[in-house]
Amino acid sequence: MGFSQKLFLIITALVVLADVATACSNGQCRILDECSSDQDCEAGLYCSSCLVGFSGSRCVRSTITNQFKLLNNSLSFNKYAFLTTHNAYAIDGYPSHTGVPRITFTNQEDSITEQLNNGARALMLDTYDFQGDVWLCHSFKGQCYDYTAFGPAIDTLKEIEAFLSANPTEIVMLILEDHVQALNGLTKVFTDAGLMKYWFPVAKMPKNGQDWPLVSDMVQNNQRLLVFSSIQSKEAGEGIAYQWNYMVENQYGDDGMKAGSCANREESPPLDDKSRSLVLVNYFRSIPMKELSCEDNSGNLINMLHTCYGVAASRWANFIAVDYYKRSEGGGSFQAVDLLNGKLLCGCDDIHACVPGSTSGACTP
């Protein structure tokens, strides 16, 4: 080998090494490529770590596939799946609104607006009577305290109003763990937030396992906000749907994460009760663990969706509720929703495979 050949090889080796060190950047890093900032990653991904799943920082998904835009919105509401954020209001760094430092856990990292913009469409909120108003709060023995309170519900509801106003073809669902006893307390705060104009009426909700109205009709009628309360009497009293008249759901917390089992939560009819047209799968720990949620939100979540499908009389979930929804080993909760929409809409493992001519996503219709 001559000197010039050796030199050429050395230079080639150096170029290859340099290339590995900065394998990608500037919005070109793909899923699970190493990254040093969000800007390195392709659109729809962000730079995140997952100690229990992979080394270093890598690009993982940060946004949903919009099923209505990828396909269409001409089917019944219960034919689609939606990402659900558990305790959507319990956000890292949310400022204290009581003057007392908060001593409680969080379940999410993004603001409500970010959650909605990234594709969460169902939000779980805990509502309490507090300081003469409706607040969002973690409870301690069923009570809201200064040190467990996040903030007045109106602030969060106004963010939801702004999203619905800016996105006239999107639907948002609120699932309330409702502790409000004040007469018409919820109606007042929803009215004050400007949300009543989007209200989907209880009278239009199917009572005996029928299909829901078409999403396209819900959009056309501008009835794009679905609210469910855990207090039964509010359905007749305030016209706020009682959650378990319309939905079945599995156990929440650690007991809901036992591989191979999908028992219903106490308040819910059994998962296989087809008189309820909507199926919700909870998959989050009793005490949130940020560093483990990337693993929880990945393969284990997918396995649970399959388990619950079997238990729910061969019905795929419409909602999956998770903590720290963006944390994953790659596709995470977004991939799980793609799976559900694929199954629900065309019998494929990924909604992308429902697009005519697509090659992505295993499909055996």
Ligand SMILES: *[C@@H]1O[C@H](CO)[C@@H](O)[C@H](O)[C@H]1NC(C)=O
């Ligand atoms: C909407 O998408 C679904 C699922 O792919 C399909 O079955 C249906 O025919 C589509 N409807 C219209 C009007 O395109």
